[in-house]
Amino acid sequence: MGLIEKVFSLLEPAHWGVHPADRKRPAADVPVRGLPLPARLYVPLQQHIGAAARPVVLFGQTVLKGQLLAEAQGATSAAVHAPTSGIVSAIGDISAPHPSGLSFPAVTIEADGDDRWADAGIAVDPFGLPPQEVATRVAAAGVVGLGGATFPSALKLGLGLRAKIHTLIINGGECEPYLSCDDRLMRDAPDEIVDGIRIMLHATGATKALVGIEDNKPEAIAAMTAAARDFPAIRIASVPARYPMGSEKHLFSALTGQEVPADGRTTDLGALVHNVGTAWAVHEALRQGRPLVERIVTLNGGAIDMPGNIRVPVGALVADVLAFVGLKTEPARLVMGGPMMGNRLPHARVPVVKGTSGILALTANEAAQLDPGPCIRCSSCVRACPVGLLPLEMSARIGIDDLNGAVAFGLKDCIACGCCSFVCPSRIPLVHYFNHAKGELAAQGRAQLRNESAKRLAAARIERLARDTQEKAAAAARRKAERAAQKAAEKAAAGTTAAGAAAEAAQQASKEVVA
Amino acid sequence: MISAILSLTVLGLVLGFGLGFAAKMFAVATDARVAEIEALMPGTNCGQCGYPGCPGAAAAIAAGEATVTICPPGGKALAAALAARLGVAADLSGVSDAGPKIATIAEEICIGCCRCIKECPTDAIVGAAKQIHAVMREACTGCGNCIDRCPTEAVKMQPVPVTLQHWVWPKPQAEAAWA
Structure with missing residues (x-):
């Protein structure tokens, strides 16, 4: 920090971030309730950053609660365990709790209702390990x-x-x-x-x-x-x-x-x-x-009848949890996570995953999405940005597809917290621009890697073809030499036999003469 | 002996100067950027751009006959890199990176003739005589050279499926007024 910045920071306290109404209560004060065990649980194989886990159970297999369903594969990955006892009734794609509405692989478990734990390992003192x-x-x-x-x-x-x-x-x-x-x-x-x-x-x-x-x-x-x-x-x-x-x-x-x-x-x-x-x-x-097979999920939002915190097994459908807490009205928007950074859900038939901190059923009033207006350059977003970026400048550049321009303004430092969108008086979806740009940049990076690998493969092929021709030519030359040697040998052999025949003939002739 | 040495020396000098003069006088100006552009391109010589391989396309781009967006396997990344190198504004909206295609082989009608394997510039097709062939998705550049070689039309171009890992937030709509 330079001297001038230091003086300014003394004059003015840090002013990052925003103060949204927290709306945590009364849900926070209600004791935790347990979700009654649903009939079916859909346990996704990808509930973490990194590679999806690899299933180790078979269709029709009986599993106990806490049994390993899929093992971690690759350097960055995590294992997935059965959240209840039952039978594996399917291994296949289900809808992901993701705004795209795309699907991802999951293990479906038909619960037997016993919720029987697999034998846990012998408890040891972790401080002795x-x-x-x-x-x-x-x-x-x-x-x-x-x-x-x-x-x-x-x-x-x-x-x-x-x-x-x-x-x-x-x-x-x-x-x-x-x-x-x-x-x-x-x-x-x-x-x-x-x-x-x-x-x-x-x-x-x-x-x-x-x-x-x-x-x-x-x-x-x-x-x-x-x-x-x-x-x-x-x-x-x-x-x-x-x-x-x-x-x-x-x-x-x-x-x-x-x-x-x-x-x-x-x-x-x-x-x-x-x-x-x-x-x-x-x-x-x-x-x-005990492996991680359940977690506490906050159910909140204006459309929920009995908001509060629910203990939910991983793989329970959002629809099951919503049915348990009851809905006052049809929610205008379902969100997994918080209102600032959470994911909008395509529908309620998606599973709760390890990272689900909350499910919000928001009314039309809470989820009000108004049409954006032009940027008036008020710089509210600049004061709100917790990382000290200029959201208005970055979004203007992304608006005209100048992604590198946005990167020059620090796009890579954006933590996608949504403060800028929250304070914008013109209701510009700033963080949406940044998420779009980050995705585009990642896609371009992947294309670049793909291009490089294609170039390597093409060069390898050219080299292989050249080596093939060379080897073929060498083999042809070798065969030719072999044939020539064979011919020479044959000729030599023919020469000796011819000489022998001549000698025989001469002998014959002399015998005849003698006779 | 002396005359032979002298005559050959004189001949060599005359021809040497002649060649040197011709090289300076009748030099064909080549564009140094062509080699640089070629280095950026995929190098598979697939011919999707309509030019004879990547060197042909690089020459056309350097000459300004082709736009920076002509290379389908290169996609947006290549177009952006070329535009930056040449200092031109690229209209990337026309480049469809969302829907790159790759070859797929219908296993039920593949007869294992090995013809497509020989065409693939990146060796993305694996298989052997009378064995079903398969395309390695990661290695296929989508050049389509294999399509016409297949006697049973088992090879088809299909869009790369969008997965959660590849999905990108769409660009926000509206704000046409100021963007």
Whole structure:
């Protein structure tokens, strides 16, 4: 930071982010209810960043709750387990909880209603295990980041060992409006979360953990503080409620006062960020030997009759969960995740996945989508942008397909939080522009790679053809030489036989003469 | 002996100067950009652009006879790279990157004749005599050279299926007024 910026930052406090109405209550204050077991569960093979898991069960096979359905394949992947006991009735494509409405592969389980657990491994003291073994067990339990990004947690823990992590940041920010699943988890299971944090400290070799919780969740802060009282390595910190406080770089800055560089990660500064839900899942995996097969999902929105947090098995349909909480009116829009960054659902027959933090059934009034107007260059988006970009300039360039121009304005640093779209008085869908541009750039990158590989293949083919012709010519020359040698040998043989015949004839003649 | 050396030296000098003069005088100006453009192109010489292979297309682009968007396998990425290299504004809206096509083989009518294999510029088709052939999706550039070679019309061009990994948010509509 230059001197001038420093002076300005002293004069004016940081003004990133926005303050949307949080609308978390009353849903956050209702005790967690369990979803009655649906008749069928659709367990997707791709519930994480990276490669889809590879199924290891067969059609018609009987599976127990917690049994491995699909194993991780490739470097970045996560295992998938059966969320209940039953029979595998299909392995095939189903609709994905994704705005495109495309399909993806899933294992369908016909529940037998017993919900019988497979034998868990013998419980061991996780602190007696070597750190690498803890990460292996977390991977075997299919734990992924439950904050929404669904990055396989074991990889992050393994990274801690390599990257010299000294601080573990636990993200209890939950800055998205409407959502309260992390809040509820911290109120109901603070001891389990603290135990999970201690296991993660052991796995990463970090010496201290900072739990950041927004100050609009006083009950969660009180519960967590009480649970962590005996562990000086774990500090519970209240952070101001402001969106997007749950972004890992922003929570890190709020807790430590350090800023993460644009092209860097928090691990570069020795800190690893995990969600509170992930800490709970790590506790379950290590202490109970239970894989990640269910989670708490916030059901909220104006169209829902009894909003609240529901414990849902992975693979239950959104329609099942909505039927359980009841609908007051037909929702104008269904969203998976929060209202700022969540995905609009094509319909309700899509499964709940590991990364589903909430399901929102919004009324027409809440989901009001008004026609965009022209940009009036008020710069509201510039003040709101938490990464310090110029959304108005970037969207203008993307509007005329000048993607490189947008990249020059820092498109790659955009975290797609939606603050700019939220504050825009002209209701321009700014973040939609950025998502479109990022997708286009990724597609162009893939095309570039494809082009390069095609060029390599074509060159390899030309080389192979040349080698073929050369080898053919060499073989032809060899055959020719062989034939020539054979002919010469034949000729020589013929010569000797001819000479012999002549001698015989001469002998014959002499005999005749004698006779 | 001396006269032979002298005459050959003089002859060599005269011809050498003559060739040097001709090289300077009657030089054909080549465009240095052609080689650079050719390096950017896929190099499969598939002929979809209508020019004789990638070198022909590169020459045409450098000469301004062809637009930067003529290469279907290169797609938008190549068009953008060419436009940046040549310093021209490219109208990328006409380039359909959304629907690239690749060859597929109908297994029930493939007779295993190996004719398509010989045509493929990237060796994307695998198979052997009297064995069903298959196209490796990742290696196919969609040039379509194999289509006409098939005696049973088992090879067809089909659009690459859109998956969750490849799906891209569409560009927002409206704002025509200011965009």
